[in-house]
Amino acid sequence: MSGHVWMGLRASVIGIIIPFACSAHAESRTPLSVIDWLNKPTPQIALPRAPSPQSKKPTTVPLDEPAVTESGTAPKITTSPLATGIAHNVGLVPPAVTGIKPDLWSGSDAAHIARQIKSLPELDLPAGNALLFTLLLTEASPPTGAANAQDTLTLARVEKLESLGAVDPALALIEQAGAQTSRTLFDVWSQLSMLVGTEDTPCGALSRAPYLTQDAAIKIFCAARGGDWDTAMLTFGSAKALSLMPREKLNVLDRFLNPDLFDDARALPTPRKIDPLTFRLFETIGEPLSTSPLPRAYAVADLRDVAGWKSQLEAAERLTRVGALPDNHLLGLYTDRKPAASGGIWDRVRAVQRFDTALSTGSADAVAKTLPAAWREMKAAQIEVSFATSFQERLEGLELKGTSAVIKERMGLLSPAYETVALALKDDLDLGPNTALLRAVAVGEGASDAPTAAVPRAIHDAFTTPTPNTELLELAKSERLGEALIATLGSLRDGARGDTRALREALSTLRALGLEDTARRAALQILLLERTP
Numbered sequence: 001m002s003g004h005v006w007m008g009l010r011a012s013v014i015g016i017i018i019p020f021a022c023s024a025h026a027e028s029r030t031p032l033s034v035i036d037w038l039n040k041p042t043p044q045i046a047l048p049r050a051p052s053p054q055s056k057k058p059t060t061v062p063l064d065e066p067a068v069t070e071s072g073t074a075p076k077i078t079t080s081p082l083a084t085g086i087a088h089n090v091g092l093v094p095p096a097v098t099g100i101k102p103d104l105w106s107g108s109d110a111a112h113i114a115r116q117i118k119s120l121p122e123l124d125l126p127a128g129n130a131l132l133f134t135l136l137l138t139e140a141s142p143p144t145g146a147a148n149a150q151d152t153l154t155l156a157r158v159e160k161l162e163s164l165g166a167v168d169p170a171l172a173l174i175e176q177a178g179a180q181t182s183r184t185l186f187d188v189w190s191q192l193s194m195l196v197g198t199e200d201t202p203c204g205a206l207s208r209a210p211y212l213t214q215d216a217a218i219k220i221f222c223a224a225r226g227g228d229w230d231t232a233m234l235t236f237g238s239a240k241a242l243s244l245m246p247r248e249k250l251n252v253l254d255r256f257l258n259p260d261l262f263d264d265a266r267a268l269p270t271p272r273k274i275d276p277l278t279f280r281l282f283e284t285i286g287e288p289l290s291t292s293p294l295p296r297a298y299a300v301a302d303l304r305d306v307a308g309w310k311s312q313l314e315a316a317e318r319l320t321r322v323g324a325l326p327d328n329h330l331l332g333l334y335t336d337r338k339p340a341a342s343g344g345i346w347d348r349v350r351a352v353q354r355f356d357t358a359l360s361t362g363s364a365d366a367v368a369k370t371l372p373a374a375w376r377e378m379k380a381a382q383i384e385v386s387f388a389t390s391f392q393e394r395l396e397g398l399e400l401k402g403t404s405a406v407i408k409e410r411m412g413l414l415s416p417a418y419e420t421v422a423l424a425l426k427d428d429l430d431l432g433p434n435t436a437l438l439r440a441v442a443v444g445e446g447a448s449d450a451p452t453a454a455v456p457r458a459i460h461d462a463f464t465t466p467t468p469n470t471e472l473l474e475l476a477k478s479e480r481l482g483e484a485l486i487a488t489l490g491s492l493r494d495g496a497r498g499d500t501r502a503l504r505e506a507l508s509t510l511r512a513l514g515l516e517d518t519a520r521r522a523a524l525q526i527l528l529l530e531r532t533p
Contacts, residue, residue, distance in 0.1 A: 033130045034093045034137045038169065039326050090154055090177045091139030092169060098138040099514075100481065105140050107479030110149035114156035116486050122322075123493045124531060126385040127522035129164070129323040131515065135485055136161055137169055150177065151184040158188060165296035165324040167195050180205045186212040190222075194276035195300050200225065216244045217277055220253055232257060248272070252281045259285065274298075291315065296322070309337065313345055320386050327386040348377040352387075359394050367395070368404040375407045384529060388414040392421075406431060413524050418442045434527050441523045444516060458500035459507065459523045466508035473512060484513070496526050 089102050105113060117136075123129050136157045142150035154177040161170035171192050179189035179202075190202035190213070203222035206212055213219065216239040223232035236257060240250055248271040255262045267287050271278055274294055279301070282289050291298040292314070301307070302315035316333050319325040335356055339346040355374035358366035378387040392415035395408050409431060412421030422442030431438055434456050436447040446464030451457045461467075469491075472484040488509045495503025503526070510519040 033323065034098065034133050035166070035169075035323060036326050037093060037097055038137075089139045089141050090150065090173065092137045092172055092176070093134070094139055098134050100134065100138050102139050102141045103479045104135070104138070104481040104485075105143050105153060105479075105483075108143045108483050109145060110143040110152040113143065113483055113486075114152050116483060117156045117160050120160070120486055120490055121493060123489060123496075125492065125496050125522060125525055125529075126323055127518055127525055128489050128492050128496075130521075131485065131518050132160075132489060133164075133166070133169075133323060135482060137173065140482070148184065151182060154185065155188060158192075162192065162297045163295065164322050165299055165319045167192055167297050167300040171196065171198070181209065181212075183212055187215055187218065190218055191276040194280040195297060197301075197304065199280065217249055217253065220257070221277060221281070224257060229257075246273070249278055249281075252278060252285065255285045256281050296324075309333075310345065313349065317345070317381055317383060320383050321381070327390045330383070330386060331390050348381060351377045355391075359391070362398075364398045364400055367398055368400050368402075371400070371404045371407055375411075379530065382529075382531075384411075385414050385525065387411070389416065392417055405429065410528055413438060413442060414528055418521065418524055438524065438527055441520055441527070444520060454500045455498065455503065456527065458495070458504040459527065462504045462507035462511070462519070462523070466511055467505055468509040468512035469505050472509055476513060481513070484509075485515075488513075492522060496522075496531070 091102075095101055120132070123132065140153075143153060154174060158170045158174045161167075161173065171189070174185055174189045174192065177185060179185035186202065186205070190199065190206075193199045193202050199221075203225050206218070206222045207226055210219075216235060220232050220235050220239070223229075223235065236250075236253060239245055248268075251268060252271075255265075255268070262285075268282070270289060274289070276298075279289055279294070279298060283301075291302050291311075296318060299315035299318045302311040303319075307315070313333050316325055316330045320327065320330045331352075334349050334352040338353075339349045342350075351370070351374040355367070355370040358370040374387070375384070378384045388411035392412050395411065398408070400408050406429070409421060409425060409429060412418065413431075415421070419442050422439050425439060429435070433453070434451065436449065437451055437456055437460055440447045441459060441463060444463065446460045450460050450464075469488070472487055475481070475484040475487075488506050491499075491502040491509075492506035495506050507519045507523055510516075510522070
């Protein structure tokens with residue numbers, strides 16, 4: 001599935017302790033992540049038919065004469081400032097899907113919440129990333145206070161999405177917020193467009209409203225893309241004379257504008273600082289840069305058909321690891337063609353293909369032979385949750401034994417169907433030292449016997465004697481749910497890295513806020529995924 005699919009699809013948490021925060025029906029047993037939801041086809045809406053000619057009522061034809069007043073009293077005139085804008089909710093996923101009311105940021109200070117979002121570290125936990133995507137993409141009303149509060153919050157959301165590699169949702173969000181006419185949002189919009197090859201859209205907006213940016217490089221690039229070479233060369237000459245940009249960018253712009261002068265020139269050295277425009281310029285002059293050492297957002301460029309299969313695979317794994325790509329996208333790439341080499345990612349592709357073929361035969365013996373190798377490769381790439389989500393349903397009904405049976409149930413507990421899987425676990429199946437706790441957590445309980453190890457004990461306590469953060473609960477009561485959940489995600493990340501106090505508090509707070517599914521999945525992932533801080 002091409003990354004451009006996003007662009008056409010953007011238009012479209014046990015009992016709740018704090019009902020104003022979330023709606024219970026949003027926590028189904030097999031929930032879609034917002035990333036997956038955005039890829040579902042837009043439902044067709046039946047439009048009302050026009051009335052038939054027979055159903056039309058006869059209209060009265062007005063007389064052709066001046067209007068006559070019945071009173072000599074001056075009419076009442078209502079006035080309002082023309083410059084006053086109407087704040088609107090910004091987000092790609094409706095509250096009916098996320099279960100979160102649009103006022104989650106309303107009581108927050110925009111600058112404070114922007115800093116909080118920006119400083120949130122890598123979560124390293126699929127359940128945490130899924131909740132973060134939900135917060136960033138759900139429809140939300142702007143914070144109160146400053147006139148530019150909406151743009152401030154939008155920029156923070158978009159930049160966090162970009163850092164996670166979710167470039168297409170970020171683009172859709174910033175466009176919905178009005179980047180086409182906003183000086184505050186335009187530069188970020190145009191830079192994001194460079195990564196997916198849709199730069200003509202912001203360039204078109206700039207041609208109609210040149211005031212949108214003060215970035216000379218963007219002006220030069222867009223003027224050249226639009227065929228206005230005189231303006232491009234004049235702006236370039238001025239930027240060069242006035243040193244309006246670094247020498248490295250001037251050099252690549254020179255080659256972009258004057259390709260005939262550099263036919264025999266040596267390739268430019270890789271710039272010390274890369275931005276999306278520079279990345280796009282290097283690609284345009286025939287000297288594309290590798291995305292591997294660059295921030296995650298640049299991997300999106302390798303999902304295009306112009307990239308090689310290996311580059312697409314590596315980019316898809318990188319994005320799937322943080323939940324920025326639907327699970328079936330990577331699976332489709334894995335099974336796209338036969339690997340022509342061995343070692344590294346090719347061994348992973350081969351293992352998945354053999355397992356997929358074995359599943360297609362319906363043979364339990366064939367699956368038992370191929371599942372361990374595929375699971376080993378998924379663990380190496382740290383994409384076990386995506387693999388489990390993709391294949392859990394197809395494994396149902398197969399009677400496996402030994403190692404394969406253990407892997408199958410582990411996959412089930414990592415999938416959205418974890419509760420059903422836990423209820424069906426055989427009593428004699430040993431999933432390791434935390435088997436009893438895994439069974440209990442999957443159904444929202446604590447094990448009958450408390451574990452002795454620190455992390456399992458913290459998880460057990462969160463489900464038996466929860467200790468939520470009362471300050472965060474108070475935030476949620478005052479239309480600052482977003483702040484509360486961002487802080488909880490930070491604690492969850494610390495807990496996953498061994499801080500048992502933070503782990504118990506984070507899981508307890510999630511449950512108190514009604515995010516039971518997130519709490520259970522996070523606890524199961526911490527117990528099952530072998531991660532090192």
